[in-house]
Amino acid sequence: MKKHSEYLISKKDSIMGNGSMTEELFKFYSEIFVAQEELSALCGDLSGYKKSFKNDILPVLDIDSIVLEEETKGHLAELMVKLADFISGVNPGMDFSEMKKNFTADADILLKSLLKQDYTFLEKKGVENRLALDEFIFVIHNVFKPFMVALKSSSDIKPGKEDWLESSCSFCGYLPDMSKIVELKENQRHLHCAICENEWEFPRLVCPACGCNDQSKHGFFEYEENNIYRAYYCDECKHYIKSVRIPKLKEESAFDLAVEDIITNFLDAGMIEKGYKRI
Ligand SMILES: [Zn+2]
Ligand SMILES: [Zn+2]
Structure with a gap:
């Protein structure tokens, strides 16, 4: 851990x-x-x-x-x-x-x-x-x-990208609490399990809550003071997920998404005020 x-x-x-x-x-x-x-x-x-x-x-x-x-x-x-x-x-x-x-x-x-x-x-x-x-x-x-x-x-089972395209955790089936966009990996999006902290790739243009891929329904809000933080929302289902962008020059392991979730609660407050629900 x-x-x-x-x-x-x-x-x-x-x-x-x-x-x-x-x-x-x-x-x-x-x-x-x-x-x-x-x-x-x-x-x-x-x-x-x-x-x-x-x-x-x-x-x-x-x-x-x-x-x-x-x-x-x-x-x-x-x-x-x-x-x-x-x-x-x-x-x-x-x-x-x-x-x-x-x-x-x-x-x-x-x-x-x-x-x-x-x-x-x-x-x-x-x-x-x-x-x-x-x-x-x-x-x-x-x-x-x-x-x-x-x-x-303790599990060494590592699903490949094509094996698991779900928004629930590939290890335990629970929901994600955060996501990250990894610049060094062609801006891949990874979801982070809220309970076992597993991470798995998930398509960037699909809403993890409802599966909608209509880009006109999607958008994001950026945190002005630190633009690594965003909240991606979907107007089809009114859910959002927060995201940390991992810049090219930073190690992925340098970011702890479980803690990033807690310390970006101001983003949740803003999204809830705008009428969105957390996944
Ligand atoms: Zn999990
Ligand atoms: Zn949606």
Whole structure:
């Protein structure tokens, strides 16, 4: 897993300069990243999960067959408690006592429902845990993320360009949170999975939300103060995806898209104000 905490710190001056985060929010994300990195270090050998990898069809992960090992569940439960405490620190009104009690027993079904984006079920589970859907998803997403990143890293199945032309992740089937345009690769567009951080190529002229390829319906807004950031929108479905342009002289690996997503929340605010929805 990329050291998101280090990347976040390297961006601190510009984050504070453009007012996209308060000092408190910066500290909150730093704490989350450090806790997730600690979990990654504990994940160790995940080869037992390889029986849930499909070798012949994509996406690679067979969600229904994953059974979390007791040791993994223990680490995830510890991370859940840490995240709950960080959130309670910035939002003292939130009560995670039910979730702390229920998490280990529910871990398998929560992971499956999250990956399948079964929001009806997650909303029901949120109510059981006395949390609103967005709060509940924020916690489970951030609990499972480092595990999913480690799981993705343990897979050596690399789909070719023609094998996978979907906007969902070729490893886990989840949605992208960011995209990048790589100048050095003839401006190819790559999508970045919001949960396992996998990246895969996706056609630049197709909307990742609805598949529309009518260019008269597409456009983008550029962030004036730093034109590497854009939000590409589609007027057919009213969705958008943010993008980081990787200039020719920069290494792709020098950009951490998971963190870039969080520190460009001002772009989301602008797009939502204009009536667009995030993918
Ligand atoms: Zn994924
Ligand atoms: Zn669309």
